[in-house]
Amino acid sequence: MIPAGHTIEDIKTRERIIRDFYREWKEKNPSQRKFNLSLKEYINIRMVSIVETSEHAAKNYLSTLAVLQLDSILTGARKVSVKKPKPGNANQKPFERIMIMEYELTGIGKIKMTVGVRRRTLEKVQYCITAISSE
Numbered sequence: 001m002i003p004a005g006h007t008i009e010d011i012k013t014r015e016r017i018i019r020d021f022y023r024e025w026k027e028k029n030p031s032q033r034k035f036n037l038s039l040k041e042y043i044n045i046r047m048v049s050i051v052e053t054s055e056h057a058a059k060n061y062l063s064t065l066a067v068l069q070l071d072s073i074l075t076g077a078r079k080v081s082v083k084k085p086k087p088g089n090a091n092q093k094p095f096e097r098i099m100i101m102e103y104e105l106t107g108i109g110k111i112k113m114t115v116g117v118r119r120r121t122l123e124k125v126q127y128c129i130t131a132i133s134s135e
Helices: 008-028 047-057 061-067 070-076
Strands: 033-036 041-044 078-083 095-105 109-118 124-131
Touching (some): 008 061, 033 070, 047 061, 061 124, 070 095, 070 124
Antiparallel strands (some): 033 041, 109 124
């Protein structure tokens, strides 16, 4: 059961749930990527995906629920904007640009997925997933 509260214990429990979910997802998806229909390219899952998403999505119950729909979000999200990485953010440093993508999830609402585009390789990496209403 996923705790819906706002206590430190609830947040830590949701963070564990998200990390465990990603670990299981990676075991079931050895390529660690899904094809996005809108971009017509693969979006990859890397360690930064797990770290950023678990830290941010765990703060909100709906965001945690959204992460559990990872496959749907990775394949169905649509790009809504592109921006430069935040200066001074070490986790965004490897990216030349950041894409903001959105996906509508029944029962949860609009989901924001941040995707980083790596310098040189242009590999698309899922950076963070949150429920927009929870930001």
